[in-house]
Amino acid sequence: xxxxQQSGAELAKPGSSVKIxxxxxxxxxxxxxxxxxxxxxGQGLEYIGYINTGSxxxxxxxxxxxKATLTVDKSSSTxxxxxxxxxxxxxAVYYCARGWGFAYWGQGTLVTVSS
Amino acid sequence: DTVLTQxxxxxxxxxxxxxxSCRASESVSTLMHxxxxxxxxxxxxxxxKASNLASGVPARFSGSGSGTDFTFTIDPVEADxxxxxxxxxxxxxxxxxxxxxxxxxx
Numbered sequence: 001x002x003x004x005q006q007s008g009a010e011l012a013k014p015g016s017s018v019k020i021x022x023x024x025x026x027x028x029x030x031x032x033x034x035x036x037x038x039x040x041x042g043q044g045l046e047y048i049g050y051i052n053t054g055s056x057x058x059x060x061x062x063x064x065x066x067k068a069t070l071t072v073d074k075s076s077s078t079x080x081x082x083x084x085x086x087x088x089x090x091x092a093v094y095y096c097a098r099g100w101g102f103a104y105w106g107q108g109t110l111v112t113v114s115s
Numbered sequence: 116d117t118v119l120t121q122x123x124x125x126x127x128x129x130x131x132x133x134x135x136s137c138r139a140s141e142s143v144s145t146l147m148h149x150x151x152x153x154x155x156x157x158x159x160x161x162x163x164k165a166s167n168l169a170s171g172v173p174a175r176f177s178g179s180g181s182g183t184d185f186t187f188t189i190d191p192v193e194a195d196x197x198x199x200x201x202x203x204x205x206x207x208x209x210x211x212x213x214x215x216x217x218x219x220x221x
Contacts, residue, residue, distance in 0.1 A: 035210075045158070045201060045212035061209035100205050101148045101163035103170070108157055 002026040004034075004096050004106035011112050012086050019082040020109045022096030029077035030054040032099040036070065036081045039108070040092045048094075051079055086113045117141050119202050119213035126219040132190035135216045137202035139183040146206035149178055149187045151198045152215075158201060162187060194220055 007021040022034060036048040049060035051070040058070045067090070069082040083090055091113045098104040118140040127133045137147065145165040150158035160169045162178035165185060178187045189196055197220050202213040 037212075044214050045203070047210040047212070049209075059208075063209070095157055101146075101160060102150075102158070102203075103160045103163070105157040105159075 002098070002104045004098060004104055006094075006096060006106035006109045009110040009112070011114065014087055014113055014115055016086055017082055017084040018086065018111055019080055020094055020096075020111070022079045022081075022106050024077045024079070024098070027098075030074060034070075034072070034079040035097045035099075035102065036068065037095045037097060037102075038064075038092045039095065048081070053079065083111065086111075088113050116209055117143060117204055117207040117211050119204060119211055121200075121202060121213040121216045123214070124217040124219060126221050127192050128221040129194050130191045132188065133192050133218065135187045135200055135202075135218075137180075137185045137187070137213050139185070139204060141207065142182045143204035143206035145181045146204055147178070147180065147185045148203045148205065149176075150201045150203060151196075152201065153198045161200075189218075192218075192220070196220070 003025045005023045010018045012018050030053045033050045033052055035050040038046045047061050048064045048068050051058050051072050053072050071080045093108040093110050095108050096106040120138045147165045149162040151161050152158040161172050161176050165180050166178045199215040199217045201215045
């Protein structure tokens with residue numbers, strides 16, 4: 001069965017970076033894009049961008065350019081998102097999701113930014 | 116960005132029919148999708164491309180609409196349907212989500 005397994009919760013200091021992973025299984029990894037979505041209580045669900053898992057090409061929501069960097073390791077069927085220059089506003093649950101009309105989601109990774 | 120406007124909350128009794136609306140600030144064709152999210156869980160796709168039932172989703176759930184006006188219906192509502200429901204458009208970039216409609220059971 002299709003699964004997207006995300007890495008565990010992160011506690012990070014302001015100004016630092018974190019890298020979240022999303023390991024796919026149960027399907028041909030390079031057949032579907034992986035998207036990333038941010039969820040906060042205040043802002044709801046926000047689309048960060050997607051990565052073409054075959055070519056590595058990316059597309060970002062303007063809001064997250066410079067904040068998020070999406071990469072992929074085809075050998076391990078894993079997508080990554082690095083968040084840089086963290087501020088408390090980056091505290092959120094981050095999800096990866098497959099394809100379009102996201103039928104499959106990871107379980108979410110909680111990122112807490114605090115000094 | 117395309118803004119999706121949903122009513123914030125609804126309360127219904129089990130067995131009743133409930134309709135949730137989602138209005139887009141510009142046309143999204145039929146690329147509107149609906150998700151259910153329960154506390155502590157990831158969103159679950161219920162309806163894709165406005166009116167298509169996702170795999171394994173009961174026929175109590177349905178969707179309709181095109182352009183800027185969309186509706187999502189649960190008929191009949193069950194107690195387990197307590198959740199927040201989100202609409203999401205994938206026609207315009209960036210993709211956007213509605214703010215969610217919290218469904219409460221009377």
